[in-house]
Amino acid sequence: MVEGQIAVEEYKTENTEHTWDLKKIQSAHKILKKILYKKGQVTKGYADRTLYVNLSNNEISEKPVTDEMKKKFTGGRGFGLKLMWDSCKPSTRWDSPENELLITTGPLCGTTQYAGSGKSLCLSVSPSTNIICDCNVGGFFGPYMKFAGFDALEIQGKATKDVIVVIDGEKGSVSIETAPLEETNTHLLAEQLTRMYASEDTEKSRQKVSVVSSGLAAEHSFWGCLNFSFYDIRRKVPRIKQAGRGGLGTVLRDKKIKAVVVKVERFDGVSNHPADPVALAKVGTKLHKEIRDLDRYQCNMRAVGTGHLVEIMDAYDLLPTENYRFGSFPKASKIYSPKFYELFTKIIPDGCWYGCTMACSKTVDGYTVMTGPYKGQKVTVDGPEYETIGACSNMSLWDPLWILEFNFYCDTYGIDTISAGTSIAFYMEMYEYGILNKERCDGLELCFGNADAALELLHRIARGDSGEFIIVAAKGARRVKDWINQHGWGDKHLVEDTGMESKGLEFSEYVTKESLAMQGGYGLTLKGPQHDEAWLIFMDMVNNAIPTFQMKAEALHYFPMWRTWFGLNGLCKLPWNDVEPADNAQTSEPSKVPEHVQN
Ligand code: SF4
Numbered sequence: 001m002v003e004g005q006i007a008v009e010e011y012k013t014e015n016t017e018h019t020w021d022l023k024k025i026q027s028a029h030k031i032l033k034k035i036l037y038k039k040g041q042v043t044k045g046y047a048d049r050t051l052y053v054n055l056s057n058n059e060i061s062e063k064p065v066t067d068e069m070k071k072k073f074t075g076g077r078g079f080g081l082k083l084m085w086d087s088c089k090p091s092t093r094w095d096s097p098e099n100e101l102l103i104t105t106g107p108l109c110g111t112t113q114y115a116g117s118g119k120s121l122c123l124s125v126s127p128s129t130n131i132i133c134d135c136n137v138g139g140f141f142g143p144y145m146k147f148a149g150f151d152a153l154e155i156q157g158k159a160t161k162d163v164i165v166v167i168d169g170e171k172g173s174v175s176i177e178t179a180p181l182e183e184t185n186t187h188l189l190a191e192q193l194t195r196m197y198a199s200e201d202t203e204k205s206r207q208k209v210s211v212v213s214s215g216l217a218a219e220h221s222f223w224g225c226l227n228f229s230f231y232d233i234r235r236k237v238p239r240i241k242q243a244g245r246g247g248l249g250t251v252l253r254d255k256k257i258k259a260v261v262v263k264v265e266r267f268d269g270v271s272n273h274p275a276d277p278v279a280l281a282k283v284g285t286k287l288h289k290e291i292r293d294l295d296r297y298q299c300n301m302r303a304v305g306t307g308h309l310v311e312i313m314d315a316y317d318l319l320p321t322e323n324y325r326f327g328s329f330p331k332a333s334k335i336y337s338p339k340f341y342e343l344f345t346k347i348i349p350d351g352c353w354y355g356c357t358m359a360c361s362k363t364v365d366g367y368t369v370m371t372g373p374y375k376g377q378k379v380t381v382d383g384p385e386y387e388t389i390g391a392c393s394n395m396s397l398w399d400p401l402w403i404l405e406f407n408f409y410c411d412t413y414g415i416d417t418i419s420a421g422t423s424i425a426f427y428m429e430m431y432e433y434g435i436l437n438k439e440r441c442d443g444l445e446l447c448f449g450n451a452d453a454a455l456e457l458l459h460r461i462a463r464g465d466s467g468e469f470i471i472v473a474a475k476g477a478r479r480v481k482d483w484i485n486q487h488g489w490g491d492k493h494l495v496e497d498t499g500m501e502s503k504g505l506e507f508s509e510y511v512t513k514e515s516l517a518m519q520g521g522y523g524l525t526l527k528g529p530q531h532d533e534a535w536l537i538f539m540d541m542v543n544n545a546i547p548t549f550q551m552k553a554e555a556l557h558y559f560p561m562w563r564t565w566f567g568l569n570g571l572c573k574l575p576w577n578d579v580e581p582a583d584n585a586q587t588s589e590p591s592k593v594p595e596h597v598q599n
């Protein structure tokens with residue numbers, strides 16, 4: 001056992017326990033359609049078929065993955081775009097029945113020998129932008145879906161009542177079932193369905209189930225996220241990772257899907273049957289060793305997760321504060337990573353898929369909820385990740401406990417912490433200017449730093465409150481700008497400039513005033529201002545690795561293509577560049593981390 005690790009039998013969270021009658025809840029299911037399929041084997045990273053589900057007519061069918069499809073589109077985001085191209089029309093909008101929700105995997109997804117190989121890609125036409133949005137996400141769902149027999153899941157149509165889609169890789173069946181009695185919010189629903197669909201009442205069986213869900217707020221807002229579960233046998237809870245951006249959870253709930261469940265029969269380190277397992281194991285071992293030896297000196301992500309960025313961003317004037325007005329703040333040290341380290345449960349490994357030595361998925365267990373419907377209950381809070389902490393600094397929230405509160409409710413209500421935080425920060429700045437006020441905000445005093453008001457806004461969105469502001473606020477910064485302008489409140493240009501959105505999607509959490517490269521990255525990213533295609537701020541502002549205009553232009557050409565490669569293959573980007581080989585600085589192009597590109 002690794003030093004510092006707690007044995008499975010030694011740990012128990014103090015979380016509030018639930019005593020549901022799961023048999024009764026499940027007996028209320030009505031099976032609308034069920035098919036049996038022939039189980040197959042994954043070959044060189046592909047199951048060689050995709051699964052199609054139409055909720056309008058309860059069709060369930062398989063589609064082949066051809067060699068041409070693999071050659072042209074690779075997998076992941078590529079497969080998702082191909083399937084959407086085949087099925088959607090130019091007139092398709094986010095809530096059209098033919099809009100699809102896709103969960104896809106790439107050929108490397110499901111590998112356990114190389115760190116970060118569990119990513120799924122999710123795609124749909126976004127409610128925020130009405131263009132296609134893709135998100136990558138960890139958790140067990142993608143690999144399990146592949147081992148159950150499918151490279152992608154394509155859901156079209158809309159159900160008339162709440163349903164769940166169940167892919168049972170043990171029995172070789174797929175079903176659409178009504179699910180009237182289950183909870184909707186993720187922290188409860190994921191636990192109910194994990195226990196319900198586990199073959200036996202054991203931790204090992206629960207570990208073979210993964211659930212995709214959203215929550216009540218996703219039904220009323222454009223910020224809906226998809227939560228992907230991964231069962232943690234030490235904590236004995238399903239934990240979650242988010243496909244956060246663009247409102248894909250809103251699409252899930254618009255289709256009346258409560259959850260998608262996958263169950264895998266068995267899997268091991270070679271279930272992905274890679275083309276060259278010896279080479280994979282060799283580079284994997286080298287990378288594991290590098291992360292284990294160097295992370296503590298370079299990032300310390302194995303201890304504190306992505307939150308290590310907070311102090312760096314603050315030091316370089318890049319941490320968004322008070323709706324991006326400032327890049328650093330005197331109170332920022334209150335939310336530096338050591339503050340969260342004190343709260344994290346120190347159990348390793350904390351990977352969101354097997355074999356990830358980076359293990360950055362941190363968690364706070366036994367957190368006592370301070371507000372809302374779960375007030376007083378003890379829960380597990382996943383994260384907070386850097387982006388969530390940045391969303392809170394943007395609202396001028398400097399108490400780690402309030403950040404956990406915001407993080408917990410965003411997750412369980414199924415909303416994206418980035419879009420919610422950036423939008424609320426904008427509403428707060430409008431409030432400071434007097435363009436919004438208590439009356440216009442349905443009684444909320446949305447000034448900077450008012451955590452109570454920010455949380456109350458989330459609760460009212462989740463409840464489906466009928467206040468005019470609550471309804472429009474839940475649709476994000478773009479719609480609130482239009483609403484303010486329609487009322488003729490304040491200076492139109494000020495309102496337009498203050499709300500940090502582009503194409504309808506809110507900016508992620510970096511101050512880009514002095515980084516032309518990052519601004520370019522935000523501008524060129526297809527789905528809107530998100531950093532996954534071109535996260536250039538660190539190399540531009542912290543490392544000063546691309547100082548000339550030509551170098552920035554080349555980075556804006558190279559990195560979006562290179563980073564997209566991860567989305568085609570099902571790999572996490574963090575193990576590529578967050579920990580670098582010891583001699584990386586001596587290479588000709590350190591920002592590309594050539595040795596890892598070679599891997
Ligand atoms: S680096 Fe973090 S997010 Fe990426 S796969 Fe590993 S644990 Fe998951």
